[in-house]
Amino acid sequence: xxxxxxVRTRFAPSPTGxxxxxxxxxxxxxxxxxxxxxGKFVLRIEDTDQTRNIEEADRKLMEDLRWLGxxxxxxxxxxxxxxxxxxxxxxxxxxxxxRELLERGLAYYALETREELEAMRKAAQQRGEKGFRYPRxxxxxxxxxxxxxxxxxxxxxxxxxxxxxDVTVHDRILGDVTIRAEELSDFVLLKADGWPTYHFAVVxxxxxxxxxxxxxxxxxxxxxxxxxxLQEALGYPTPEYAHLPIIFNMSGTKMSKREKDKxxxxxxxxxxxxxxxxxxxxxxxxxxxxxAWRKGDTQLPGDALLRxxxxxxxxxxxxEIHDFRxxxxxxxxxxxxxxxxxxxxxxxxxxxxxxxLCERFSLERVGRTNARFDxxxxxxxxxxALEAATPERKxxxxxxxxxxxxxxxxxxxxxAVLARVIECCRGFRLxxxxxxxxxxxxxxxxxxxxxxxxxxxxxxxxxxQGRRVLEVLRARLAAAPHWTPAALxxxxxxxxxxxxxxxxxxxxxxxxxVTGATVSPQISDTLDLLGRERTLARIDRALAHLQTLQ
RNA sequence: GCCCCCAUCGUCUAGAGGCCUAGGACAUCGGCUUUUCAAGCCGGCGACAGGGGUUCGAAUCCCCUUGGGGGCGCCA
Numbered sequence: 057x058x059x060x061x062x063v064r065t066r067f068a069p070s071p072t073g074x075x076x077x078x079x080x081x082x083x084x085x086x087x088x089x090x091x092x093x094x095g096k097f098v099l100r101i102e103d104t105d106q107t108r109n110i111e112e113a114d115r116k117l118m119e120d121l122r123w124l125g126x127x128x129x130x131x132x133x134x135x136x137x138x139x140x141x142x143x144x145x146x147x148x149x150x151x152x153x154x155r156e157l158l159e160r161g162l163a164y165y166a167l168e169t170r171e172e173l174e175a176m177r178k179a180a181q182q183r184g185e186k187g188f189r190y191p192r193x194x195x196x197x198x199x200x201x202x203x204x205x206x207x208x209x210x211x212x213x214x215x216x217x218x219x220x221x222d223v224t225v226h227d228r229i230l231g232d233v234t235i236r237a238e239e240l241s242d243f244v245l246l247k248a249d250g251w252p253t254y255h256f257a258v259v260x261x262x263x264x265x266x267x268x269x270x271x272x273x274x275x276x277x278x279x280x281x282x283x284x285x286l287q288e289a290l291g292y293p294t295p296e297y298a299h300l301p302i303i304f305n306m307s308g309t310k311m312s313k314r315e316k317d318k319x320x321x322x323x324x325x326x327x328x329x330x331x332x333x334x335x336x337x338x339x340x341x342x343x344x345x346x347x348a349w350r351k352g353d354t355q356l357p358g359d360a361l362l363r364x365x366x367x368x369x370x371x372x373x374x375x376e377i378h379d380f381r382x383x384x385x386x387x388x389x390x391x392x393x394x395x396x397x398x399x400x401x402x403x404x405x406x407x408x409x410x411x412x413l414c415e416r417f418s419l420e421r422v423g424r425t426n427a428r429f430d431x432x433x434x435x436x437x438x439x440x441a442l443e444a445a446t447p448e449r450k451x452x453x454x455x456x457x458x459x460x461x462x463x464x465x466x467x468x469x470x471x472a473v474l475a476r477v478i479e480c481c482r483g484f485r486l487x488x489x490x491x492x493x494x495x496x497x498x499x500x501x502x503x504x505x506x507x508x509x510x511x512x513x514x515x516x517x518x519x520x521q522g523r524r525v526l527e528v529l530r531a532r533l534a535a536a537p538h539w540t541p542a543a544l545x546x547x548x549x550x551x552x553x554x555x556x557x558x559x560x561x562x563x564x565x566x567x568x569x570v571t572g573a574t575v576s577p578q579i580s581d582t583l584d585l586l587g588r589e590r591t592l593a594r595i596d597r598a599l600a601h602l603q604t605l606q
Numbered sequence: 607g608c609c610c611c612c613a614u615c616g617u618c619u620a621g622a623g624g625c626c627u628a629g630g631a632c633a634u635c636g637g638c639u640u641u642u643c644a645a646g647c648c649g650g651c652g653a654c655a656g657g658g659g660u661u662c663g664a665a666u667c668c669c670c671u672u673g674g675g676g677g678c679g680c681c682a
Contacts, residue, residue, distance in 0.1 A: 070682050102682065104682080168680095170680070173679085177679095184607085186609075187608050187609065187678050188678070189678095213680055230610095230612090233611075236609085239608085239609055239610085241678085244680050247680040251680090253679090253680070253681085253682090254681070257682095274611065274612090274676065275682095276677095276682090277610070277676075277677075278609075278610060278676075278678075279677080299611085301611095301675095302676075306616090308674075308675090396618065396619075400618085400620070401620095403620080403630090404620075404629070405630085406631060423619080424611075424613090426612070427617090428618075430632065432633055433631075436631085436633085437631095437632085439645075481645095482644085482646095483643085483646075484645080485644075485645080489643090492643085493642095493644080548641085552641095558641085559640095560640090560641050561641095562641080564641075564642060567642060568642090573642090573643095574643075575643045575644085576643080577642090578641065578642085
């Protein structure tokens with residue numbers, strides 16, 4: 057009975073690589089609204105800027121979206137009636153619409169060069185005018201004039217003739233926002249290279265794909281009057297708009313990929329890295345790059361940054377979803393967390409699955425205040441989620457992390473062993489913690505490095521008490537009838553009791569002897585994971601190492 | 607500079623005129639637990655930006671100030 061058109065939302069990123077955290081939030085809200093209202097979620101790639109298309113960018117983007125569980129109903133790889141879903145494949149559409157507007161006198165050619173425009177802006181500023189508005193000519197250049205200009209090598213663009221009246225955006229989050237006519241300017245629809253601007257493409261495509269709700273960042277609010285004017289000119293319906301608050305860093309700055317460059321740049325500077333070494337470590341070969349990069353003029357490719365960060369032992373701030381994946385977060389945690397950045401359920405509860413969010417999401421509960429991205433809280437969410445996760449979920453998560461992380465001691469271990477590792481590390485917060493805590497158990501014995509401080513404190517102190525305990529332990533372990541966590545636990549407690557020592561005075565020497573450091577799973581699990589043979593071999597190695605210190 | 611948006615603990619937020627002595631979560635601080643690391647448990651500290659109105663009554667409505675953010679591209 058109710059003939060409401062089905063709700064259709066979209067996420068329309070420009071392909072620049074992995075999915076930015078802010079983009080992920082926008083994608084999520086669009087996804088949630090579509091799900092909540094039984095509609096469709098469309099993915100469209102806005103690749104209209106020929107100067108900044110990055111190879112593989114959309115593959116990476118889709119990888120991140122899928123990792124988060126935000127599968128689109130229509131878009132690249134899945135198709136749909138509104139395709140193609142890359143704007144680069146839709147050029148005829150834009151040209152047809154531009155032609156239409158030109159013929160109807162609603163758009164016109166403009167022939168200025170960038171330099172001329174720049175000069176006009178500067179002049180306007182000097183005249184003390186408020187903001188620069190393109191001065192609409194009284195007579196629009198004709199088709200022939202445009203062609204002549206183009207032939208003469210001048211840039212020819214198409215601009216929209218803005219209506220001379222105020223435009224009100226009915227925003228579902230911000231309410232009505234009216235922009236006065238004098239603030240509006242005849243903006244460019246078609247660039248000189250024949251490609252559409254974002255404004256033009258977005259309006260044409262949203263109409264073609266029958267998008268009913270546009271959820272996007274608040275930075276787009278001032279573009280919206282342009283879009284509405286265009287929709288009117290083209291006879292399109294205006295979708296519902298909802299401008300989302302923006303996500304910032306804790307420092308209040310925009311979360312930007314540049315931050316990663318900054319961290320590495322600072323580390324390189326502190327480390328006194330010269331250009332040659334820099335290029336070598338980064339795996340790059342453009343000799344002009346280092347100078348520009350050091351000045352902050354340019355950014356390094358993601359993989360080069362990763363290599364440098366590794367070499368310099370610095371942690372890159374997570375900006376893109378893939379970064380969080382590599383850092384060992386669970387996708388459902390990211391989804392839960394970013395859902396709460398700008399939206400709230402209105403109850404004292406904050407842990408939600410994607411499915412639960414789909415049931416609860418509503419535009420009415422989206423806030424208007426910009427939010428800061430608090431990594432501490434994210435970490436707490438991840439810890440709690442891990443705590444609550446089933447062993448299967450944790451195993452799958454660990455394997456996913458290993459698949460994107462740098463190879464380490466845990467890489468390639470059988471599932472059963474990984475499952476044991478997880479079991480033995482209750483309370484871990486991120487997947488790399490597992491490697492930190494158990495890595496030494498899966499490394500060849502000769503790669504064990506003895507932490508000097510630990511050795512001194514645990515094995516040498518008190519006149520070598522730890523060492524003596526170790527010798528007792530070595531004999532008892534060699535003769536232990538059973539090598540299970542329970543049996544080992546009993547054995548170790550027995551030794552402690554017999555020696556009249558606290559458990560810590562027994563467990564720690566053992567731990568340092570077999571791992572080289574003071575951190576590992578509970579001692580009985582540590583030994584069980586290691587096995588008798590390697591345990592004894594490592595104790596012997598430790599004892600021998602102590603000899604060398606005498 | 608001009609236009610626009612926003613404003614509750616350090617941070618994310620609940621709050622839609624009396625349910626507010628302002629609730630929850632993270633962080634922080636204190637304690638407990640402990641076989642290392644981590645986790646866990648209990649408790650404490652902690653906010654309505656300021657000033658004017660409106661009202662019997664304001665965190666909630668209005669105005670101003672201040673502060674933060676966004677936009678002013680042939681980027682998206």
